[in-house]
Amino acid sequence: KEPAKVTEMRSVLCCLAVISAIAGASAFAPTLSGLPRSSLQAKLRHGNSAAAFSGHSLLPSGRPGRAHLGLSNLRASTAEAGASVDYDTVEISNVRNCAIIAHVDHGKTTLVDKMLDACSESSDVDDGGDRAMDSMDLERERGITIMSKVTSMTWKGVKLNIVDTPGHADFGGEVERVMSIVDGVCLLVDATEGPMAQTKFVLMKALARGIKPLVVINKVDRDTTRVEDVETEVFDLMVNLGATDEQLDYSTIYASGRNGFATTEWPGKPTDNMNDLLDCVVQTIPKPTVLDRPEFSMVVTMIEYDSFLGRICTGRITSGEVKQGDTIQCMDQSSKKLESGRCSKIMARKGTGKVEMQSARAGDIVQVCGLAKATVGHTIAGMDVTEALDAPAIDPPTLCMTFCPNDSPLAGKDKKSTKLTSQMIKERLFTECENNIGITVNPSEDRSEAYDVMGRGELQLGILLENMRREGFEIGVCPPRVLFQKDSKGSKLEPIEEVVVEVDDEFSGPVIAKLSERKGVMTDMRPSAENGRTRITLEVPTRGLLGYRSIFFTDTRGSGILTRAFKGFEPYKGDLENIRKGVLVSMRSGDTSLYSLGKLQARGELFVGSGVEVYPGMIIGEHSRDNDLEVNPIEAKQLTNMRAAGSDDKINLPPPRTFSLEEIIPYMQPDEMVEVTPTTMRLRKANLDGKKKK
Numbered sequence: 016k017e018p019a020k021v022t023e024m025r026s027v028l029c030c031l032a033v034i035s036a037i038a039g040a041s042a043f044a045p046t047l048s049g050l051p052r053s054s055l056q057a058k059l060r061h062g063n064s065a066a067a068f069s070g071h072s073l074l075p076s077g078r079p080g081r082a083h084l085g086l087s088n089l090r091a092s093t094a095e096a097g098a099s100v101d102y103d104t105v106e107i108s109n110v111r112n113c114a115i116i117a118h119v120d121h122g123k124t125t126l127v128d129k130m131l132d133a134c135s136e137s138s139d140v141d142d143g144g145d146r147a148m149d150s151m152d153l154e155r156e157r158g159i160t161i162m163s164k165v166t167s168m169t170w171k172g173v174k175l176n177i178v179d180t181p182g183h184a185d186f187g188g189e190v191e192r193v194m195s196i197v198d199g200v201c202l203l204v205d206a207t208e209g210p211m212a213q214t215k216f217v218l219m220k221a222l223a224r225g226i227k228p229l230v231v232i233n234k235v236d237r238d239t240t241r242v243e244d245v246e247t248e249v250f251d252l253m254v255n256l257g258a259t260d261e262q263l264d265y266s267t268i269y270a271s272g273r274n275g276f277a278t279t280e281w282p283g284k285p286t287d288n289m290n291d292l293l294d295c296v297v298q299t300i301p302k303p304t305v306l307d308r309p310e311f312s313m314v315v316t317m318i319e320y321d322s323f324l325g326r327i328c329t330g331r332i333t334s335g336e337v338k339q340g341d342t343i344q345c346m347d348q349s350s351k352k353l354e355s356g357r358c359s360k361i362m363a364r365k366g367t368g369k370v371e372m373q374s375a376r377a378g379d380i381v382q383v384c385g386l387a388k389a390t391v392g393h394t395i396a397g398m399d400v401t402e403a404l405d406a407p408a409i410d411p412p413t414l415c416m417t418f419c420p421n422d423s424p425l426a427g428k429d430k431k432s433t434k435l436t437s438q439m440i441k442e443r444l445f446t447e448c449e450n451n452i453g454i455t456v457n458p459s460e461d462r463s464e465a466y467d468v469m470g471r472g473e474l475q476l477g478i479l480l481e482n483m484r485r486e487g488f489e490i491g492v493c494p495p496r497v498l499f500q501k502d503s504k505g506s507k508l509e510p511i512e513e514v515v516v517e518v519d520d521e522f523s524g525p526v527i528a529k530l531s532e533r534k535g536v537m538t539d540m541r542p543s544a545e546n547g548r549t550r551i552t553l554e555v556p557t558r559g560l561l562g563y564r565s566i567f568f569t570d571t572r573g574s575g576i577l578t579r580a581f582k583g584f585e586p587y588k589g590d591l592e593n594i595r596k597g598v599l600v601s602m603r604s605g606d607t608s609l610y611s612l613g614k615l616q617a618r619g620e621l622f623v624g625s626g627v628e629v630y631p632g633m634i635i636g637e638h639s640r641d642n643d644l645e646v647n648p649i650e651a652k653q654l655t656n657m658r659a660a661g662s663d664d665k666i667n668l669p670p671p672r673t674f675s676l677e678e679i680i681p682y683m684q685p686d687e688m689v690e691v692t693p694t695t696m697r698l699r700k701a702n703l704d705g706k707k708k709k
Contacts, residue, residue, distance in 0.1 A: 100169040100172060100173070100174045102167075102174065102363050102365075102370055102372050103372050103373050103374055103375075105174050105376075105379070106376075107302055107303055107305065107376060107377065107378040107379075108302050109172060109173045109174060110173070110174050110176065110302060110303055110378050110379055111173060111174070111175050111176065111198070111199070111296060111297060111300045111302070112176045112178075112196060112197040112198050112199070112300070112303055112331065112378075112380060113175065113176070113177055113178070113197055113198070113199045113200065113201060113229075113296055113300050114177075114178040114180055114190075114193050114194065114197040114199075114200045114201070115127060115177065115178065115179055115180060115200070115201050115203060116180050116190060116200050116201070116202055116203070116217040116218070116221065117182050117202065117203035117204065117213075117214065117217070117233075118182050118203075118204075118205070118208075118210075118211040118212070118213040118214045118217075118578065119159060119181075119182035119183045119213060119578065120159075120182065120205075121182060121203045121204065121205045121208070121211075121214075121233060121234075122203060122205070122233045122234060122272040122273070123160065123179055123180065123182060123203055124160055124179055125272040125273060126201075126203065126231070126233065126270065126272035127166070127177055127179050128272070129272055129275040129289050130168065130175075130177065130289055130292070130293065131166070131168055131366055131367075132275065132289075133170075133275075133288060133289040133290065133293060134168035134169060134170050134175075134293070153478060153481060153482065159181070159182070159183060160179060160180065160181040160182060160183075160186075161181055161186060161189075161478055162181070162186075162189060162317075162451075163178055163179065163180045163181065163189040163190070163192070163193045163317065164178070164179050164364075165177070165178045165179075165193075165196075165317070165329060165364055165380055166179075166364040166365070166366060166367070167363055167364055167365050167366075167380070168365070168366065170293045170294075170296075170297060171293075171294075171297065173297050174379075175293070175296060175297070176197075176379070176380040178193045178196070178197060178380075180193055180217070182213055183213070183474060184212065184213050184216065184471065184472065184512070184578070184579050184580040184581060185453075185470070185471045185472035185473075185474040185475035186453065186471070186475060187213075187216060187217075187409075187410065187453070187471060187580070187581060188409045188410070188451070188452050188453025188471065189453065190216075190217050190220060191220055191407060191408075191409040191410065192316055192317075192391070192407050192409065192452055193316065194220055194221065194224050194226070194407065195224075195314065195316065195331075195406075195407040196314075196316050196330060196331035196380055197226075197331075198226070198300060198301050198302070198303055198304065199226055199227070199228070199229060199296075199299065199300030199301065200217075200221045200226055200228045200229070201228070201229045201231050201296070202214070202217070202218060202221070202228040202229065202230050202231065202249075203231050203233050204230065204231070204232050204233065204245055204249055205233060205234055205245075206232050206233060206234045206235045206237065206240040206241065206242050206245055206269075207234065207237055207239045207240055207241065207245075207544050207545075208517075208544070209241070209244065209245040209248045209249075209544075210245075210248050210249055210252050211515055211578050212513050212514065212515045212578045212579055212580035213578065213580045214252070215252060215256070215513070215580060216580040216581065218252065218253065218256060219256050222253070222256055222257065222258050222262060225262075226262075227261060227262045227264070227265055227299070228262070228265055229265065229266055229268065229295060229296065229299050229300065230249055230265055230266070230267045230268070231267075231268045231269075231270050231277070231292065232245055232246065232249075232267065232268070232269050232270070232281075233270050233271065233272055234271060234272070234273070235269045235270065235271055235281055235282075236271040236273075236274055239544055239545060241544050242269065242281055244544075246267065250263070253265075265299075266279075266295055266299050267279075268291060268292050268295055269281035270289075270292060275287075275288070275289060276288060276289065277289045277290075277291045277292035278291050279291050279295070302378070303331070303377070303378030303379075304378075305332075305333060305334055305377035305378050306333050306334035306377070307334070308334045308335065309334075309335050309336075310334060310335045310396065310397045310399050310400050311332065311334065311335035311336060311337040311341070311343070311396060311397040311400075312332075312333050312334050312335060312394060312395070312396035312397070312400050312404055313330040313331060313332045313333055313381075313383070313394070313395050313396070313404075314330050314331075314333065314392070314393070314394055314395075314404045314405075314406055314407075315328045315329070315330045315389050315390060315391055315392065315393050315394075315395060316329055316330045316331070316391065317329040317330070317391065317450070318389070318390055318391060318449065318450050319450075321384075324359070324360060324384045325384060325385075325387060326384070326386060326387055326389065327362075327382050327383075327384050328382065328383050328384075328386065328389050328395060329380070329381070329382045330380070330381075330383075330395070331378070331379070331380045332375055332376065332377045332378065332379055332380075332381065333377060333404055334377050335376075335377060335397065336374060336375065336376045336377065337358055337361065337374065337375055337383065337397075338358070338361075338373060338374040339358055339359070339360065339361055339372075339373055339374070340357060340358060341357070341358045341397070342355060342356070342357055342358075342397075342398055343355065343356060343357070343358050343383070343385065343386065343395055343396065343397060343398070344356075344395070344396060344397075344398055344400075345386050345388055345389040345393050345394070345395055346393065346394045346396065346400075346403040347392075347393055347394075347403065348392060348393075348394075348403055348406055349403070350401065350402050350403040353388050353389070353393070354386060354387065354388045354389075355398065356385045356386050356387070357385050358383060358384070358385045359384045359385040360383075360384040360385070361373070361374065361375050361381055361382070361383055361384075362381065362382040362384075363375075363379070363380070363381050363382065364382070369382075383395060390449040390450070391449065391450060391451075391452050392406035392407075392452065393406075394406075409452055409453070410581060411498070411500075412453070412454075412455055412469035412470050412471060412498060413470075413471055413472070413497065413498055413510040413557050413581065414469065414470055414471070414472060414473065414476065414495045414496070414497060414498065414557065415467050415468070415469045415495065415496050415497075415498055416467070416468050416470075416476055416492060416493060416494070416495045416496075416680070417459050417461070417462060417465050417466070417467055417468070417492070417493035418440055418444065418465065418466050418468055418490055418491070418492055419437070419440075419459070419462055419464060419465035419466070419490070419491045419492075419493070420435060420436060420437050420440065420464060420489075420490070420491060421435065421489045421490060421491045421690045421691075421692070422491060423491070423630065423633075423690050423697070423699060423703070424604065424630040424703075425628065425630060425690075425697070426489065426690070427489070429489060429692040429693055429694055429695070430694075431487060431692075431693035431694055432487060432488075432489040432692055432693055433487035434486065434487050434488045434489070435488075435489050437464035437465075439488070440466065440488065440490060441466060443483060443486070443488065444456045444466055444468060447479060453470055453471055453475060454468065454469070454470050454475070454479065455468075455469040455470075456468055456469075457469075462493075465493075469498065471581065472557075472579075473495060473561065473677055473680045473681050474677055476495070476680065477675075477676040477677040477680055480492065480676050480680075480691055481676055483691075484691050484692065484693050485693065487693055488691075488693075489690070489691070489692045489693070490690070490691045491688055491689075491690050491691075492680070492688060492689050492690075492691055493683075493688045493701070494680070494681075494683035494684060494685055494687060494688065495561060495680055495681060495683075496685075497509060497510065497556075497557050497558040498510070499587070500584050506586060506587070507586070507587040508584040508585060508586060508587065509556050509557070509558065509584065509585065509586075509587050509588065510556070510557040510581065510583075510584055511554055511555070511556055511557070511582045511583060511584070511585045512554070512555055512556075512557055512560060512579045512580060512581055512582055513552065513553075513554055513579065513580050513581075513582045514530070514535070514552070514553045514554070514555050514560070514577065514578070514579045515550065515551070515552050515577075515578050515579075516550070516551050516553070516567070516575060516576065516577050516578075517543050517548055517549070517550045517551075517575065517576040518548065518549060518551070518571050518574070518575040518576075519547060519548055519549075519571065519574055519575075520547055520548065520549050522570060522571045522572075522574075522575065523540075523549045523551060525570045526551065526567065526570060526571065526575070527551065527553075529563070529566060529567075529570065530553055530555055530559070530563070532591075532592065532594070533555060533556070533559030533560070533563065533591060533594065534555065534556050534559050534588040534589065534591065535553045535554065535555035535556075535559060536553060536554050536555075537551060537552070537553045538552050538553060538554055539551070539552035540552070554582060555579075556588050558591065559588075559591060560579065560681075561681035562594070562595065562681035562682050563681075564577060564677075564678070564681075565678050565682075593641060595682070595684065596619070596637055596638055596639065596640060596641055597637075597638035597640060597641050597642045597643040597644065598634045598636065598637055598638055598643050598644075598687075598698070599615065599618060599619055599621075599634065599635050599636035599637065599638055599643075599644055599646050600632060600633070600634055600635070600643055600644065600645050600646070600700060601629040601630065601631060601632070601633045601634075601635050601645075601646065601647075601648050601649075602631055602645040602646065602647055603629070603631065603647050603648070603649045603650075604629065604630045604631060604649075605628070605629065605649035606626050606627065606628050606629075606649060607623055607624070607625050607626060607627045607628075607629055607635070607648045607649055608625060608648070608649055608650060608651050608652075609625040609666050609668065610650065610651060610652040610666065611647060611648050611649060611650040611651070612624075612625055612648060612666075612668055613666035613668060614650075615635075615636065615646055615648060616668060616669070618636070618638060618639060618644065618646065619636050619637045619638045619639040619644075620636055620637045620639075620672055621635060621636040621668070621669075621671050621672065622634065622635055622636050622637070622671050622672050622673075622674075622698065623635045623636070623648070623671050624668065624670075624671045625668070629648055629649065630703070631703060631704075632699050632700040632702070632703030632704070633697060633698070633699045633700075634687065634697075634698035634699055634700065635648050636672075637672075674696065676691070676696070679696055679698065682698075683698070686700060686701055686702070687699065687700055687701060688700075688701045
């Protein structure tokens with residue numbers, strides 16, 4: 016038998032354990048008391064407790080820049096979201112397809128993040144930051160959205176398909192193509208800046224398709240907001256764009272994507288969640304419009320590649336129903352059958368992940384696998400369908416650049432270059448053309464083994480070049496040229512862009528003068544929301560804007576804001592004067608010397624430092640005059656036994672001027688080109704033989 020003291024001690028320990036257990040249960044009970052029993056059971060039935068509360072951890076995750084919901088908000092949002100939606104059996108009446116459209120940097124991607132959080136969908140990203148929809152490396156580096164992306168979430172038994180779109184004018188084709196798969200749009204407008212150039216462009220596209228927008232005035236928590244004025248400006252813009260009476264009867268939400276709240280009244284009804292916005296999306300966005308026929312058909316809007324599944328085609332089902340294992344076909348826009356195959360997998364985006372489905376119905380946005388040739392604009396349909404669906408029409412490109420293999424003396428010497436041939440360049444460009452409808456590629460008529468790449472602007476073409484150089488390509492790129500058109504009378508038409516600049520009052524004069532030299536016409540000038548700043552609206556030819564961005568930031572000392580959007584084609588405005596000085600061209604091969612560059616710095620601004628390998632025809636700087644000048648940058652100081660006063664003075668070189676891809680593209684003149692490698696960029700003359708050039 017145990018001694019009496021041991022038995023007594025064991026009893027005390029047991030009592031303490033029971034008391035601790037009771038205290039812990041009572042402390043945890045209030046956390047679960049606010050959850051409806053049915054909701055809690057439904058969530059626990061779909062996974063463990065961690066999965067049930069994904070996106071709303073009870074413990075702070077420590078992620079910077081994210082607002083965490085408290086326990087009361089967790090219970091409220093969980094109760095509001097209700098039971099999850101079965102993607103295989105969801106009815107068309109419980110589906111909403113909505114695109115988020117806005118000007119650049121007005122908060123689209125951040126708002127989608129908060130909507131995912133409110134619907135208890137996972138929005139975590141690999142690097143622990145925010146902007147879950149910006150999945151490309153360049154998007155996260157530059158802080159902009161480049162490609163449209165679709166995801167889904169559930170709210171009160173309704174499946175919400177949300178499409179995040181780019182805000183920059185160069186990627187306007189992404190906005191145009193997603194308009195065909197949505198039935199409504201959320202138009203985001205900054206509460207301080209108001210409607211900008213791209214706001215007008217995307218709103219015009221939405222109104223042309225008969226869509227009534229849901230206006231969201233974002234960033235209302237800032238100190239510089241002017242909500243009432245912005246509301247008036249949005250209404251006036253819609254009237255000027257020819258909106259119907261039904262479209263003018265739109266709803267307005269006031270939100271702060273960064274702080275995660277949205278409300279129907281401001282400032283009278285503050286909230287701490289996104290419930291009002293989600294409720295408004297469900298109530299105002301109409302259910303999908305579909306064709307009344309049993310045969311399955313859909314237009315491909317986006318494509319992506321998977322090493323296991325192959326080509327994944329995304330689009331909205333226009334009619335019928337598709338199941339895994341069904342035989343499907345692909346047709347081009349002329350209804351020509353390209354291939355047939357078996358639907359190997361059906362998926363839908365959910366949060367930042369994917370959900371596999373057994374079947375999908377008309378009106379839903381899904382991903383279909385099983386076809387190898389289908390691309391954007393093609394129709395995927397059942398075998399009984401004989402006529403292709405209409406693909407969305409987009410505005411034509413405005414700029415053209417020629418890509419060719421690098422033929423400079425330093426070609427192939429970059430250790431990271433792995434793709435040098437014209438065949439590799441051709442395959443990469445046509446692959447890009449399949450997925451990006453804003454890009455058009457044709458064989459060049461002026462150069463052999465070269466390809467003309469047409470797009471909306473230097474940023475779009477610069478992004479393509481940056482992606483290619485990161486993949487190991489080495490390319491020669493010719494300067495951009497504007498694509499002109501002709502009217503019915505044969506007169507030349509050129510692309511015109513609407514430019515909105517916001518500068519300090521003291522810089523408005525130089526900005527107007529420089530843009531006037533580039534054939535710009537001022538249409539509006541008014542004080543900005545910030546004191547001491549002016550907003551100026553101009554219409555400028557696209558060719559006049561080439562290379563102007565760097566000049567603009569120099570004139571405004573980095574404080575100006577410049578935005579642009581394609582307006583249309585108008586009669587040719589006349590020739591431009593020479594808007595760039597000449598260049599310094601190397602006439603020798605070798606490594607640059609400090610001694611030679613020290614003598615050349617008086618001739619202009621240098622692009623290279625000492626010890627850089629150069630070759631004849633390579634551009635090493637900008638001349639201080641209008642003509643080009645051939646120089647010898649590799650000359651070394653001759654060593655002698657004679658000494659003279661001042662001959663050994665120390666040479667101080669300023670840092671050489673560096674270019675980004677977006678800056679170097681418009682800087683080129685017609686007789687120049689740039690060689691792009693994975694590690695460097697070099698400006699050069701198109702014809703390296705100076706004697707032939709002369």
